[in-house]
Amino acid sequence: MFRKRRFTDTNVRDYPADGTSVAAMALRIVASRPDPALISLPWSVPLEEWGEPYVVPLPRGLSRHVVRIVRLGDRIYAVKETVEDIAFREYRLLRDLQRLNLPAVVPQGVVTGRVDADGRPLPSALLTEHLRFSLPYRSLFSHGLSHDSLPSLVDALVVLLVRLHLAEFFWGDVSLSNVLFRRSAGGFAAYLVDAETGELRPSMAASMRDYDLTIATENVFAELLDLQASESLGQEIEAHEIVELLESRYRVLWQELTEEEEFSASEMWRMEQRVERLNDLGFDVDELDIVTDFDGDRVRIQPKVVEAGHHQRELQGLTGLHVEDAQARRLLNDLASYTAALGLGREDRHLVASRWLEEIYEPIAAMIPADATGKLEPAEIFHEVLAHRWYLAERAGHDVDIFEAAADYIATVLKDKPDEAISR
Ligand SMILES: Nc1ncnc2c1ncn2[C@@H]1O[C@H](COP(=O)(O)OP(=O)(O)O)[C@@H](O)[C@H]1O
Numbered sequence: 001m002f003r004k005r006r007f008t009d010t011n012v013r014d015y016p017a018d019g020t021s022v023a024a025m026a027l028r029i030v031a032s033r034p035d036p037a038l039i040s041l042p043w044s045v046p047l048e049e050w051g052e053p054y055v056v057p058l059p060r061g062l063s064r065h066v067v068r069i070v071r072l073g074d075r076i077y078a079v080k081e082t083v084e085d086i087a088f089r090e091y092r093l094l095r096d097l098q099r100l101n102l103p104a105v106v107p108q109g110v111v112t113g114r115v116d117a118d119g120r121p122l123p124s125a126l127l128t129e130h131l132r133f134s135l136p137y138r139s140l141f142s143h144g145l146s147h148d149s150l151p152s153l154v155d156a157l158v159v160l161l162v163r164l165h166l167a168e169f170f171w172g173d174v175s176l177s178n179v180l181f182r183r184s185a186g187g188f189a190a191y192l193v194d195a196e197t198g199e200l201r202p203s204m205a206a207s208m209r210d211y212d213l214t215i216a217t218e219n220v221f222a223e224l225l226d227l228q229a230s231e232s233l234g235q236e237i238e239a240h241e242i243v244e245l246l247e248s249r250y251r252v253l254w255q256e257l258t259e260e261e262e263f264s265a266s267e268m269w270r271m272e273q274r275v276e277r278l279n280d281l282g283f284d285v286d287e288l289d290i291v292t293d294f295d296g297d298r299v300r301i302q303p304k305v306v307e308a309g310h311h312q313r314e315l316q317g318l319t320g321l322h323v324e325d326a327q328a329r330r331l332l333n334d335l336a337s338y339t340a341a342l343g344l345g346r347e348d349r350h351l352v353a354s355r356w357l358e359e360i361y362e363p364i365a366a367m368i369p370a371d372a373t374g375k376l377e378p379a380e381i382f383h384e385v386l387a388h389r390w391y392l393a394e395r396a397g398h399d400v401d402i403f404e405a406a407a408d409y410i411a412t413v414l415k416d417k418p419d420e421a422i423s424r
Pocket residue numbers: 059060061062063064065066067077078080105106128129130131134136177178179180193194195196
């Protein structure tokens with residue numbers, strides 16, 4: 001049916017061979033970094049009917065729309081069928097979130113003008129890059145997540161919501177189903193996956209944040225009851241306690257990140273302490289507002305611009321590794337122990353870091369067997385190896401070498417873990 005193809009950097013059009021109007025028939029792909037292979041997907045078939053060799057068996061969360069995870073060459077995308085306006089709106093919003101450095105899935109493009117073999121129109125499609133090693137919450141539970149981990153899931157959701165709100169993003173549909181979780185040093189990092197109802201605003205009133213928080217608690221409550229009904233989550237969990245935790249942790253974190261604090265001029269250390277507390281929570285203070293009264297004996301401080309990723313940036317600056325913030329913190333701690341153990345405290349930190357990378361981190365990562373690379377990310381394996389070393393040392397009553405711990409971890413623990421990504 002189609003003969004000519006023309007590629008440009010922002011769109012790809014197909015021209016029908018029979019001379020019918022291009023406007024009526026054109027398949028149009030708007031993409032941020034176009035992947036020419038996108039055109040080869042079976043766009044004239046309803047997404048629901050896509051199968052081999054495109055669709056890959058990666059878990060998906062609950063959704064209103066038809067969503068499929070597809071492989072194209074060595075890249076993996078999520079495709080969602082929806083109406084054109086909504087697809088473009090969500091695409092642009094996800095691009096804005098990327099620009100603001102917020103944790104959300106990365107938009108790839110929108111496909112419109114689809115028709116089936118009989119020329120009947122098909123819905124538009126939004127494509128996003130599949131977030132590697134991410135899991136929908138239901139899969140976490142089916143991978144044996146115990147209810148003790150619920151508070152860390154809640155924390156991850158809270159950090160995401162607070163970060164979005166700090167950027168004046170109103171979500172409108174906060175729920176576990178609209179989030180993807182990545183493992184991070186035993187806890188989780190949450191990413192926004194569904195921005196359909198979202199809106200970036202010039203400023204966001206406290207009442208709108210409250211509204212999002214109310215939606216979050218209602219949805220999470222229902223989702224927990226649902227998990228209990230399907231016996232993925234034990235009955236001993238009180239769903240209302242979990243949503244209360246969600247609300248209180250949100251309020252505590254919001255306050256810590258934004259609240260004004262007043263003290264006397266003789267307590268200036270409180271300024272440094274506040275910054276350290278925020279660093280501890282994984283945030284950098286980019287702008288601190290400091291006001292003194294007329295006599296200069298009272299000081300008021302208020303963080304104005306805070307940015308998540310404190311440990312992440314530090315580790316990346318030292319080693320080039322880009323990992324989740326909690327993983328970065330764990331790696332930085334190991335780097336600190338390494339520095340102390342070798343008495344390298346006076347050396348240049350960058351040099352010590354690259355030595356640690358070469359002597360410790362990379363060799364451990366290289367020990368991961370090829371058939372286990374889809375189980376956990378290297379940084380998460382490193383975290384687990386450190387925990388395993390601690391456990392072995394406790395049992396043995398003496399220190400255990402990290403390589404010995406890694407070998408034991410790989411042989412006894414890692415081998416039984418399920419795949420959580422497609423191996424590369
Ligand atoms: N980029 C992506 N990476 C991984 N999973 C994705 C991605 N996009 C969508 N999904 C999966 O598809 C599910 C549904 O997507 P969502 O955008 O919430 O659809 P809907 O608007 O119909 O609710 C998500 O819960 C997630 O599991």
